[in-house]
Amino acid sequence: xxxxxxxxxxxxxxxxxxxxxxxxxxxxxxxxxxxxxxxxxxxxxxxxxxxxxxxxxxxxxxxxxxxxxxxxxxxxxxxxxxxxxxxxxxxxxxxxxxxxxxxxxxxxxxxxxxxxxxxxxxxxxxxxxxxxxxxxxxxxxxxxxxxxxxxxxxxxxxxxxxxxxxxxxxxxxxxxxxxxxxxxxxxxxxxxxxxxxxxxxxxxxxxxxxxxxxxxxxxxxxxxxxxxxxxxxxxxxxxxxxxxxxxxxxxxxxxxxxxxxxxxxxxxxxxxxxxxxxxxxxxxxxxxxxxxxxxxxxxxxxxxxxxxxxxxxxxxxxxxxxxxxxxxxxxxxxxxxxxxxxxxxxxxxxxxxxxxxxxxxxxxxxxxxxxxxxxxxxxxx
Amino acid sequence: xxxxxxxxxxxxxxxxxxxxxxxxxxxxxxxxxxxxxxxxxxxxxxxxxxxxxxxxxxxxxxxxxxxxxxxxxxxxxxxxxxxxxxxxxxxxxxxxxxxxxxxxxxxxxxxxxxxxxxxxxxxxxxxxxxxxxxxxxxxxxxxxxxxxxxxxx
Amino acid sequence: xxxxxxxxxxxxxxxxxxxxxxxxxxxxxxxxxxxxxxxxxxxxxxxxxxxxxxxxxxxxxxxxxxxxxxxxxxxxxxxxxxxxxxxxxxxxxxxxxxxxxxxxxxxxxxxxxxxxxxxxxxxxxxxxxxxxxxxxxxxxxxxxxxxxxxxxxxxxxxxxxxxxxxxxxxxxxxxxxxxxxxxxxxxxxxxxxxxxx
Ligand code: SF4
Numbered sequence: 001x002x003x004x005x006x007x008x009x010x011x012x013x014x015x016x017x018x019x020x021x022x023x024x025x026x027x028x029x030x031x032x033x034x035x036x037x038x039x040x041x042x043x044x045x046x047x048x049x050x051x052x053x054x055x056x057x058x059x060x061x062x063x064x065x066x067x068x069x070x071x072x073x074x075x076x077x078x079x080x081x082x083x084x085x086x087x088x089x090x091x092x093x094x095x096x097x098x099x100x101x102x103x104x105x106x107x108x109x110x111x112x113x114x115x116x117x118x119x120x121x122x123x124x125x126x127x128x129x130x131x132x133x134x135x136x137x138x139x140x141x142x143x144x145x146x147x148x149x150x151x152x153x154x155x156x157x158x159x160x161x162x163x164x165x166x167x168x169x170x171x172x173x174x175x176x177x178x179x180x181x182x183x184x185x186x187x188x189x190x191x192x193x194x195x196x197x198x199x200x201x202x203x204x205x206x207x208x209x210x211x212x213x214x215x216x217x218x219x220x221x222x223x224x225x226x227x228x229x230x231x232x233x234x235x236x237x238x239x240x241x242x243x244x245x246x247x248x249x250x251x252x253x254x255x256x257x258x259x260x261x262x263x264x265x266x267x268x269x270x271x272x273x274x275x276x277x278x279x280x281x282x283x284x285x286x287x288x289x290x291x292x293x294x295x296x297x298x299x300x301x302x303x304x305x306x307x308x309x310x311x312x313x314x315x316x317x318x319x320x321x322x323x324x325x326x327x328x329x330x331x332x333x334x335x336x337x338x339x340x341x342x343x344x345x346x347x348x349x350x351x352x353x354x355x356x357x358x359x360x361x362x363x364x365x366x367x368x369x370x371x372x373x374x375x376x377x378x379x380x381x
Numbered sequence: 382x383x384x385x386x387x388x389x390x391x392x393x394x395x396x397x398x399x400x401x402x403x404x405x406x407x408x409x410x411x412x413x414x415x416x417x418x419x420x421x422x423x424x425x426x427x428x429x430x431x432x433x434x435x436x437x438x439x440x441x442x443x444x445x446x447x448x449x450x451x452x453x454x455x456x457x458x459x460x461x462x463x464x465x466x467x468x469x470x471x472x473x474x475x476x477x478x479x480x481x482x483x484x485x486x487x488x489x490x491x492x493x494x495x496x497x498x499x500x501x502x503x504x505x506x507x508x509x510x511x512x513x514x515x516x517x518x519x520x521x522x523x524x525x526x527x528x529x530x531x532x533x534x
Numbered sequence: 535x536x537x538x539x540x541x542x543x544x545x546x547x548x549x550x551x552x553x554x555x556x557x558x559x560x561x562x563x564x565x566x567x568x569x570x571x572x573x574x575x576x577x578x579x580x581x582x583x584x585x586x587x588x589x590x591x592x593x594x595x596x597x598x599x600x601x602x603x604x605x606x607x608x609x610x611x612x613x614x615x616x617x618x619x620x621x622x623x624x625x626x627x628x629x630x631x632x633x634x635x636x637x638x639x640x641x642x643x644x645x646x647x648x649x650x651x652x653x654x655x656x657x658x659x660x661x662x663x664x665x666x667x668x669x670x671x672x673x674x675x676x677x678x679x680x681x682x683x684x685x686x687x688x689x690x691x692x693x694x695x696x697x698x699x700x701x702x703x704x705x706x707x708x709x710x711x712x713x714x715x716x717x718x719x720x721x722x723x724x725x726x727x728x729x730x731x
Contacts, residue, residue: 028621028624029575029603029624029625029628030603031603035576035577035578035581036577036621055507055508056506056507056508056509056510056618056620057577057618057620057621057624058577058578058615058616058618058621059508059509059618059620059657060578060616060618060651060655060657060658061517061651061654061655061656061657061658062655063493063518064517064518064522064654064655064656065651065653065654065655067520067654068529068530068653068654069530076650077650079579080578080579080650083578083579083582084582099406100406127582143589143590146585146586146589146590147589147590147591150586150589150590150591153586163583163586163676163678164579164582164583164676165579165675165676224481226431226432226454227431227480227481227482228480228481228482228484229432229433229434229480229482229486240454242454247454247457248457248459312405312406313405313406313439313448314406314408315408315435315450315459315461317434324434326434326435326450328435328437328448328450330439338439339439339440339518341435341437343434343435343437343450347485347486347489348482348485348486350485351482351484351485376577376578377578377579380508381508509620509657510619510620517656517657522656524656526656527654527655527656528652528653528654529653529654530653530654
């Protein structure tokens, strides 16, 4: 469906019609930019010749704030980064602190972290698929997907008391153990979620209009994905088989049996499919983790309230719903970090927008943007 | 591949880079001087480091430390590439020609630290408005709207 | 200026209100309060709860509050999320595009006061009331969707004291008569009238 910009220009010029460039500003407050993103679009007729994202409308200076907080006080700030998947930033940050301070995490806590992060992956993908579906005109799908997310949010609320900003993973463990009857509800959710996924699959991916809006749109070549530092479903949709859970395994992931779904065409459709299949895999991981979970403490013992690691720097990363989320902490001794850097996958993925949107219609721009699944708390930090 | 294998591999392929390699907290670190940065980076790329994961900078007082993290998919290993630029003349080479991923990440460093990257095609602010004064992630940055948090501990 | 626009002014000439003005006010306030279309100015985390509020479980729509992302169709702006110095001009401009009468709900600590970003942040505006007239504040980080519904009900209460006449404010809630009520509306300050609610 890609229309060749150059050839179109030529046909217009042959007809004696002047070709003028039109510049359209989309955002920063636009219903389908998934947050506060502004895109300056250069148009030839309705064809995008250049799309330039302007970001920073949600730049809150979290990295600067970290410099004046103790290591524990930074954890709530990490919640606010990727607000669709708060657990990931919690975990990535805690891993970096643990590496820096040499804290050993009890096994039960690792399992709990895996469980909540896989739940978070489902919740995040539901949000992403739902809003991407709404971009293609399938508003029903959004409501179904959000319903699934709501169940997870309720489970999280029972676990740690918050619906959105969990502050659950802490350096050295997790904050609460699971309440009674919680695992049963979780397993029940996994069972019903599979059914819901199949339904959504039929509803959206089976719809001829949705297919038409997604297939062949926003094609990203595998080489480009690697060179531009894309990760997560965006890279995997292009066939780049790179998932930190498998290829640089952390925590207890090597103990689980799961697959990494990859696409081949690298278009919007494949990226969305990868997200859908990842939800199945997450269900599998959750079920295995619940079955294997050992007893024992959920926090490291003898942990001081004021962590003051020795000088040095540490980097750690995990696979979030959007890709590899890394945290780089520089310590100069003392109770506060000298520098905290969040390597956010959404930031790197969004840089691809000019590449994939070029040559498509203006109405496909939002579909391309939605398929990159940016969360602006994380893009702008 | 683990980190010692990486060191051996690096020393075999690039003997000149070998003495600059060290291991910190389980990560390989290659500290070079900034005029050698581009060379070292292209050497690493030929070695199989195909992804630029992260680019950032750290304020170290007299100097800014520019930090790149490269990962290799084929070797499943990551490495840090670091160099120090002087605070009064913050300038270094851009790695954009090697990895386009540096496009936005170096712009962010410029925005936050004011480090200029030579060879970068689009050196503008990215997160802050264009008319912003100063570079906020420098340790000595203040502005009149910022309120310092009182020291409770 | 159209007659309708000056109606309030004309009716309120020669004293505070009057039975016609009060009745019109009661009708206007009722209709305004029951169909508060919301401009969802969701910028950050609180936007997630804003979306959750309008979906199946919480069903914001039953209050007549329907999110429309177009400022020209809306009555109330729900500022949900952190507003930065780069974003503030855009928010202000959107607010200016909304037709009168218009109200603002500040949802979440960030919109109320800067919240968690009050200290040490160089780019966050400490509360939208620095540049917008806020009517209802909701605290929480993020507030639950229920609190947003509570805010809409509070706003409705607030609206029910408003008048179409400039500078007039009713002391009590106005409401439309129900069948069986003798009095039509409540005249402000008159003690013998029964409360219609
Ligand atoms: S109040 Fe809390 S949840 Fe809401 S935008 Fe601010 S930080 Fe996010």
